[in-house]
Amino acid sequence: MMDSVAQSAWEGFRLVASWPNILYPIAGTFMAMAVAFLPGISGATLMALMIPLTLSWEPLPVVLLYGGLVGGATFMGSITAILFNVPGTGPSAATLLDGYPMAQQGRARTAIGCAAISSAGGSTIGIGVLIALVPLMRQAILAFGPPELLVLMVWGLATMAVVSRGSFTRALIAMGLGLLLAFVGRDPRTAELRFTFNTMYLWDGVGLVPVVLGLFSIAEVTNLGVAGRHTVSGRTRADQLTGSAVDGARAVLQHFGLFVRSSLIGTVVGIIPGVGGTVASFLAYGHAVQTSRDRDGFGRGDIRGVIAPEAAHDAKDGGALVPVLAFGIPGSEGTAVLMAALLLHGIVPGRALMNEQLPLVFVIIWSLFLSNWLTSIAGLLLVNPLSRLTTLRMDVLAPLIMALAAIGAFVYRQRIEDVGLAFLFGGIGYLMKKHGWPRIPLVVALLLGGGIELNLHITSQLHGLGRLDLWHRPVFMAIGLLTLASLALPFAQEIRSSLTGRRP
Amino acid sequence: MTRDRENLLLTAAFAVVTAAAVVASAGLSPVSRRAPLAVAVPTLALLALEIAGQISGARAGRRLRNLGIPGIASYVVAGRTKDEAAPPANGAGRRLELAMLGWACVLLASTCALGMAAGLPAFVYLYLRLQSGKPRRVAAGVAAGLWGVLYVVFVLALRIELFEGYLIPWAVRR
Numbered sequence: 056m057m058d059s060v061a062q063s064a065w066e067g068f069r070l071v072a073s074w075p076n077i078l079y080p081i082a083g084t085f086m087a088m089a090v091a092f093l094p095g096i097s098g099a100t101l102m103a104l105m106i107p108l109t110l111s112w113e114p115l116p117v118v119l120l121y122g123g124l125v126g127g128a129t130f131m132g133s134i135t136a137i138l139f140n141v142p143g144t145g146p147s148a149a150t151l152l153d154g155y156p157m158a159q160q161g162r163a164r165t166a167i168g169c170a171a172i173s174s175a176g177g178s179t180i181g182i183g184v185l186i187a188l189v190p191l192m193r194q195a196i197l198a199f200g201p202p203e204l205l206v207l208m209v210w211g212l213a214t215m216a217v218v219s220r221g222s223f224t225r226a227l228i229a230m231g232l233g234l235l236l237a238f239v240g241r242d243p244r245t246a247e248l249r250f251t252f253n254t255m256y257l258w259d260g261v262g263l264v265p266v267v268l269g270l271f272s273i274a275e276v277t278n279l280g281v282a283g284r285h286t287v288s289g290r291t292r293a294d295q296l297t298g299s300a301v302d303g304a305r306a307v308l309q310h311f312g313l314f315v316r317s318s319l320i321g322t323v324v325g326i327i328p329g330v331g332g333t334v335a336s337f338l339a340y341g342h343a344v345q346t347s348r349d350r351d352g353f354g355r356g357d358i359r360g361v362i363a364p365e366a367a368h369d370a371k372d373g374g375a376l377v378p379v380l381a382f383g384i385p386g387s388e389g390t391a392v393l394m395a396a397l398l399l400h401g402i403v404p405g406r407a408l409m410n411e412q413l414p415l416v417f418v419i420i421w422s423l424f425l426s427n428w429l430t431s432i433a434g435l436l437l438v439n440p441l442s443r444l445t446t447l448r449m450d451v452l453a454p455l456i457m458a459l460a461a462i463g464a465f466v467y468r469q470r471i472e473d474v475g476l477a478f479l480f481g482g483i484g485y486l487m488k489k490h491g492w493p494r495i496p497l498v499v500a501l502l503l504g505g506g507i508e509l510n511l512h513i514t515s516q517l518h519g520l521g522r523l524d525l526w527h528r529p530v531f532m533a534i535g536l537l538t539l540a541s542l543a544l545p546f547a548q549e550i551r552s553s554l555t556g557r558r559p
Numbered sequence: 560m561t562r563d564r565e566n567l568l569l570t571a572a573f574a575v576v577t578a579a580a581v582v583a584s585a586g587l588s589p590v591s592r593r594a595p596l597a598v599a600v601p602t603l604a605l606l607a608l609e610i611a612g613q614i615s616g617a618r619a620g621r622r623l624r625n626l627g628i629p630g631i632a633s634y635v636v637a638g639r640t641k642d643e644a645a646p647p648a649n650g651a652g653r654r655l656e657l658a659m660l661g662w663a664c665v666l667l668a669s670t671c672a673l674g675m676a677a678g679l680p681a682f683v684y685l686y687l688r689l690q691s692g693k694p695r696r697v698a699a700g701v702a703a704g705l706w707g708v709l710y711v712v713f714v715l716a717l718r719i720e721l722f723e724g725y726l727i728p729w730a731v732r733r
Contacts, residue, residue: 104717224605224612231602232573235580235595242591249591250583273663281655450691451701457666457686458679458705462721465675466713471722474670478663485656490566508594 067417080422083123122422130430146332153360163442168303171434173365178427180318181370205510211334214341233497237504264467269480287445321367325374339367574606674724
């Protein structure tokens with residue numbers, strides 16, 4: 056079995072590296088990188104737009120191109136998070152916690168360099184583990200049913216609350232508000248309309264992209280304008296910026312253990328369908344904070360807060376392909392579009408693909424690997440011009456960012472109401488920032504709310520019918536205990552500090 | 560309005576929205592309301608605690624808030640990093656806030672009236688001229704650049720139909 060896997064891996068590598076096949080993943084990577092820089096257009100949107108253009112292609116170039124598209128968008132979302140406090144993708148929200156403060160301190164080059172190396176290294180570890188585990192994948196995936204997915208998503212949310220000292224209550228409230236927003240629209244189980252107030256616009260729910268653009272980019276521009284800050288970094292010349300990409304790369308080596316552990320967290324979470332990179336990034340960030348002795352720098356530009364989510368985020372990509380290719384279960388918007396593109400070209404995910412067309416599976420894996428490295432190398436090469444963006448004057452940037460946010464909000468679902476929604480959340484986001492309310496738990500809860508509710512419903516239905524014995528599901532019990540332990544940690548620290556008379 | 564009062568109003572607004580969700584849930588079927596109620600009721604309780612804490616500086620609220628470990632909270636609270644100035648709380652700050660609110664309204668109005676291809680460059684031009692005080696040539700250049708990006712990326716490359724606004728179709732119909 057291992058021999059055939061190794062042979063298929065080599066055959067897949069040979070197909071990717073041969074001329075002119077290599078051009079497809081490279082083109083896909085650069086297209087995804089360019090588009091990911093525009094607000095509102097995700098990698099999934101680009102992949103969907105590419106489907107009609109590639110209909111007449113042979114399957115192999117399509118697989119090569121889509122491998123590049125999957126990997127290209129991931130890293131660029133982190134660049135906008137670091138430079139402008141605007142997470143390009145959900146998982147990048149964890150990177151901005153420390154990446155953006157670094158940019159504000161004039162250390163954007165270090166943050167981008169660190170993100171690039173962590174991403175490339177994380178994806179390498181993720182793909183390495185993935186290849187090693189291909190024969191065991193079936194058992195791993197089947198161990199995760201609705202109850203396990205539910206507790207895993209809850210664990211992701213719990214981690215965010217735990218790393219919120221100073222606004223623990225507010226983080227929980229923001230999460231509650233985010234979950235309530237996720238419930239707006241048609242209930243997927245009963246088709247009943249919830250909280251739509253008789254407006255058709257809300258039937259499809261509250262869009263994530265307008266909320267993210269409002270809470271982050273519009274709110275940030277408003278805040279910078281009101282605070283009278285002339286540039287993001289507070290510096291107007293590139294030579295006033297400090298740090299370098301080499302410093303960032305060195306930081307990854309200094310915290311190599313954290314980098315490896317975060318990559319493994321990302322890989323494991325990636326394999327589980329329906330969880331996604333957001334949970335992976337926040338679990339890795341929470342792990343970084345919880346396992347560090349000196350925690351006070353987190354949230355203020357600690358490089359470890361960039362390493363952990365970036366490594367996990369990119370390590371997840373390889374794992375996320377497994378449920379799609381092995382079982383035809385897409386775990387995210389992007390993998391759903393990928394599956395649609397494969398099906399249109401006669402590539403049917405499932406046992407046949409994994410047994411008879413295994414080299415094709417490795418073509419996607421190697422394309423993704425190549426794409427992840429290409430984006431990181433491009434990020435390193437572009438570190439100087441990118442970091443210079445933090446020295447551009449806000450009085451010129453502000454109207455452009457507002458205009459791009461409006462376009463991004465519209466393009467997402469092509470509804471003008473989304474532009475109004477983005478500006479409404481821009482106002483709310485500004486007030487939340489001004490008064491110390493965390494915005495990230497709201498966004499992540501909005502992202503995970505649908506999945507949490509669906510899995511809660513299926514779990515309770517199965518349990519009610521006697522088809523589910525939660526006590527005999529070891530993965531559920533293990534993750535459930537980890538969630539409880541995460542939530543108990545702050546209380547335990549509080550009790551300990553009360554006894555010793557010291558703050559934790 | 561003081562900063563504390565503004566924060567209290569924001570918290571109260573969150574409480575009203577959450578309470579509205581509880582009330583609206585009552586009219587739903589038991590299956591559809593289970594999850595919203597399971598979230599809204601504890602959120603409302605936490606909001607009550609937060610409001611009580613803000614009004615009286617209640618010790619319990621403060622202790623609960625300070626649970627956990629740094630990370631997100633440092634980013635949002637102290638997370639105005641050393642270099643980042645807090646928005647001024649004086650009249651100048653308030654005027655800037657109102658100006659930004661006004662510009663957001665201008666952007667929405669110009670987009671709704673003229674559509675995205677014309678409204679957004681028009682907004683950028685006006686902002687650069689009136690708010691930033693940039694020369695006419697610079698403002699026009701940046702606005703034209705934005706129009707170029709909009710046209711090339713969204714219309715030509717991605718073939719996305721941009722919103723055309725209400726004014727021009729209305730004028731054509733007349």
